[in-house]
Amino acid sequence: MEPPRKFNPHPFAYHQELDVRIDNLTNEGAGVARVDGWVVFVPFTLAGELVKCRVFRNHKNYSEADLIEVLEPAPNRVAPQCKLFGQCGGCQYQHLAYAEQLQSKQRQVAELLKHMAKIEHPVREVIPSPVEYGYRSKITPHFHRPKSGGIGAIGFLRARTRNAMVDVEHCPIAMPELNAQLAAVRERARANSDTFKNGATLLMRAAQNGVLTRSDEIAIEDVDGIRFEFQAGDFFQNNPFILPKFVRHAIDEAKATGAKHLVDAYCGSGLFAISAARDFDQVIGVEISESAVKKAAHNAELNALTNCRFIAADAQHVFKDVLHAGADTVVLIDPPRAGCSPEFLQQLFAFGPKGVVYVSCNPATQMRDLVLFTEAGYQLGTVQPFDLFPQTKHLECVMTLGR
Numbered sequence: 001m002e003p004p005r006k007f008n009p010h011p012f013a014y015h016q017e018l019d020v021r022i023d024n025l026t027n028e029g030a031g032v033a034r035v036d037g038w039v040v041f042v043p044f045t046l047a048g049e050l051v052k053c054r055v056f057r058n059h060k061n062y063s064e065a066d067l068i069e070v071l072e073p074a075p076n077r078v079a080p081q082c083k084l085f086g087q088c089g090g091c092q093y094q095h096l097a098y099a100e101q102l103q104s105k106q107r108q109v110a111e112l113l114k115h116m117a118k119i120e121h122p123v124r125e126v127i128p129s130p131v132e133y134g135y136r137s138k139i140t141p142h143f144h145r146p147k148s149g150g151i152g153a154i155g156f157l158r159a160r161t162r163n164a165m166v167d168v169e170h171c172p173i174a175m176p177e178l179n180a181q182l183a184a185v186r187e188r189a190r191a192n193s194d195t196f197k198n199g200a201t202l203l204m205r206a207a208q209n210g211v212l213t214r215s216d217e218i219a220i221e222d223v224d225g226i227r228f229e230f231q232a233g234d235f236f237q238n239n240p241f242i243l244p245k246f247v248r249h250a251i252d253e254a255k256a257t258g259a260k261h262l263v264d265a266y267c268g269s270g271l272f273a274i275s276a277a278r279d280f281d282q283v284i285g286v287e288i289s290e291s292a293v294k295k296a297a298h299n300a301e302l303n304a305l306t307n308c309r310f311i312a313a314d315a316q317h318v319f320k321d322v323l324h325a326g327a328d329t330v331v332l333i334d335p336p337r338a339g340c341s342p343e344f345l346q347q348l349f350a351f352g353p354k355g356v357v358y359v360s361c362n363p364a365t366q367m368r369d370l371v372l373f374t375e376a377g378y379q380l381g382t383v384q385p386f387d388l389f390p391q392t393k394h395l396e397c398v399m400t401l402g403r
Contacts, residue, residue: 029092270296339365
């Protein structure tokens with residue numbers, strides 16, 4: 001086969017086959033092998049395995065290869081439950097026994113602490129999800145622009161590609177309620193293909209009030225006895241089975257600081273703030289989005305909470321309307337995957353809270369921010385990962401920081 005026009009032929013030819021031994025896994029879930037010291041990444045492999053692979057790209061200091069065959073499987077290899085595993089980019093670990101997935105994620109956090117934050121610190125064992133498959137309450141199948149009057153694949157991004165799609169008729173990590181209606185949702189999209197001038201993303205969310213498919217529908221969830229209402233298309237944690245324990249841990253860590261007040265920055269629809277209200281004298285949720293603030297206030301009212309206040313803050317003045325002293329306050333932050341902005345952290349450090357509980361779905365940006373916390377005089381306490389996303393490389397990590 002002719003190599004792509006920009007293929008770099010060093011050190012391996014295009015589609016050259018190699019037999020390699022996998023040393024370990026990256027934080028992205030790919031196997032790491034070495035050929036005369038040269039690193040080769042092979043996805044869907046496990047540490048210790050001997051595999052046959054095919055090189056498809058050479059970079060400046062490493063190569064990427066596709067897995068052809070596992071010649072010597074690792075003892076912790078298991079059969080994936082999804083027939084599309086290895087093709088669909090949604091899961092990375094279905095071939096790895098669940099106990100080993102948890103250990104891998106614990107090592108991932110410890111290595112990021114060591115290499116990015118330059119801190120050697122105990123990382124607690126990962127809290128497992130009570131449900132290993134069928135846990136996701138929200139999926140968003142998508143498709144490209146219809147061609148020749150019809151829609152092609154409806155599903156998720158193909159592994160190791162930027163925009164190729166895999167057609168997904170059933171997703172084993174999605175809740176059974178979603179899979180029960182997935183065929184109808186796909187058929188409805190195909191039947192109305194003439195209404196899509198471009199590609200589109202379909203929404204499916206399983207909530208207490210059924211499966212919702214419109215982003216403006218109101219979803220209802222109960223988290224440890226607290227009722228939340230939010231638009232189906234809004235962000236809300238997608239593993240309801242582990243959510244109560246996850247939220248309770250963050251609140252207990254905040255409470256352990258001894259602070260009387262809690263500020264929930266990036267509060268969204270109020271998940272942490274409202275769940276913590278009974279443990280603090282006053283709780284303030286801060287959001288840049290005015291619509292999110294209205295939803296959070298509505299949820300506080302639903303639960304008859306009178307000590308919650310929600311503020312739509314300007315990005316440059318996040319703590320301006322927080323009237324109590326930082327010394328009596330713990331701040332809980334749950335930023336997006338990009339982590340905290342430097343502007344936000346400057347304001348946080350100037351406010352000077354007694355403690356900070358940092359919740360993150362991306363430990364890499366969390367460790368980057370940890371360096372700045374350390375420089376500002378905060379000390380790292382507990383580091384507790386949670387596996388909200390079994391079978392995938394993703395996890396949530398809760399760090400507690402104090403002065």
